[in-house]
Amino acid sequence: MITALLIGWLIAVGIQLLYILFIFSRTALYRQSDARTPQTAPPVTIIVCAHNEHKNLTELLPLLNAQHYPAFDVLVMDDRSTDGTTAFLENDIADLKHVQFIRIDKEHQHVTPKKYALTIGLKKATHPVVLLTDADCRPASPDWLAGMVAQLSDNTTDIVLGFSPYEHRPGLLNLLIRAETLFTAVQYVSLALAGRPYMGVGRNLLYRTRTFFDNKGFYTHKNVLGGDDDLFINEVATARNTAVCLDPDTFTWSKPKESWTDWRIQKRRHLNVGKYYKTGNKIRLGLLSGSHVLTWVLGLVVGGTVLGYELTGHSFTQTEWLLLRLATGAFVFRLLAFWAIVGRISYRLAHTVHWLLMPVMDGMLAAYYGLAGLKTIFSKRNKRYYWR
Known part of the structure; x- marks a missing residue:
């Protein structure tokens, strides 16, 4: 089980790094x-x-x-x-x-x-x-x-x-x-x-x-x-x-x-619209938000599993240790890359979020996207018309 978790975590972090380093960097470096x-x-x-x-x-x-x-x-x-x-x-x-x-x-x-x-x-x-x-x-x-x-x-x-x-x-x-x-x-x-x-x-x-x-x-x-x-x-x-x-x-x-009520109404409308995007756009955005959520969720699960192993005296295999080091290193690198690149973009975009808060923003958005995804899956379509 730990091997599957580590592989899944490594894949999620890898997808995130592709977006951050090769897509988001375009905005950070744009002249x-x-x-x-x-x-x-x-x-x-x-x-x-x-x-x-x-x-x-x-x-x-x-x-x-x-x-x-x-x-x-x-x-x-x-x-x-x-x-x-x-x-x-x-x-x-x-x-x-x-x-x-x-x-x-x-x-x-x-x-x-x-x-x-x-x-x-x-x-x-x-x-x-x-x-x-x-x-x-x-x-x-x-x-x-x-x-x-x-x-x-x-x-x-x-x-x-x-x-x-x-x-x-x-x-x-x-x-x-x-x-x-x-x-x-x-x-x-x-x-x-x-x-x-x-x-x-x-x-x-x-x-x-x-x-x-x-x-x-x-x-x-x-x-x-x-x-x-x-x-x-x-x-x-x-x-x-x-x-x-x-x-x-x-x-x-x-x-x-x-x-919070007014904001939830506004977000409900925005989430309702996303399902009408072109298929390619939905795939790209789904990969981005899904990997963002999994990067943090699987990281927490792996962390809890490692702690459980330590408390019970369970030992890792050589392969598990290698995967754990790779995944942990990739997660830290991804966190630093997000901090640097999105922080740079925030600086360009009116200091929207202070750069010191980038790690907080990172985890907060993972929680938000996860909850929003669950809400979208389990809620019925809202047919009321809001003007704005």
Whole structure:
């Protein structure tokens, strides 16, 4: 039994090392272009979908209106708001020359509300490029728009994946949110750089409108809860048409959930979407998360078994000793590699998680992925519609 455990542990650690050293290192070593607005800057429509976001819009819209870019507009999709958003948009944005809005008055059974709002926004967009964000996000600088567009280096690039960190708050929940956000970015940015893009985040995502309509928009997943960003990108992104933007000036800071209940609802939606990914993406992500969990679980099991052997006076065979040393050495090397490479990425991505906390983050994410996997397996599909 101990031999099988050690072999399984060694395989799991080996898979992890392949991802860390050959995939994640691409993000750690990536050199972002310093370019700002390209000489032939395409006009852009910034789209913000908002459902009862009055307070957030009063803070966000002036920041969007003040972007340093030659030709753009901001289109707010007011989706059935009842909190004073409509009155604010009708009466208080006259000084924001770039801002327009469209009111949506009802839901439609054939499509989820946010996908409907985004589809209407894209149809009404007057420019060939759209940049998406959420009402509770804040661009890091007035160069956010220009920096994202700068990655449209030629006509073959249709999609730019940005990063959206969460604000730092005290507490375990906030640390978990930031850790999960960082590691999600490590995965989607690194795999995009490796020529295997599979998702983006709607809090900071740019693409050409032709890409949306040429691929029938959200049609194939119009009734799926969530997926207005990652499922769409999963369908249309390729190695040739996708770029990433890691310039700190182009980050959009988001407000994190403050209760475990709200966060669980958000994560439930995200987990529900993953099963609709392309088969290749599911295999790659499954290997990554599965080996991550097994690296720690089998390590703990092996540690307990070794302790049991010591207490009972049981001796190891020569083969078992060799496997134990190899697996333990690989685990330590993998831990140090994770610490160095993901820590470096965290430094680049707004110091999302302090580098000293990398080992804590590593174990925390293994526990999170393990519990999330069990939850997905044993829970029934949730058919309720959440707007966000």
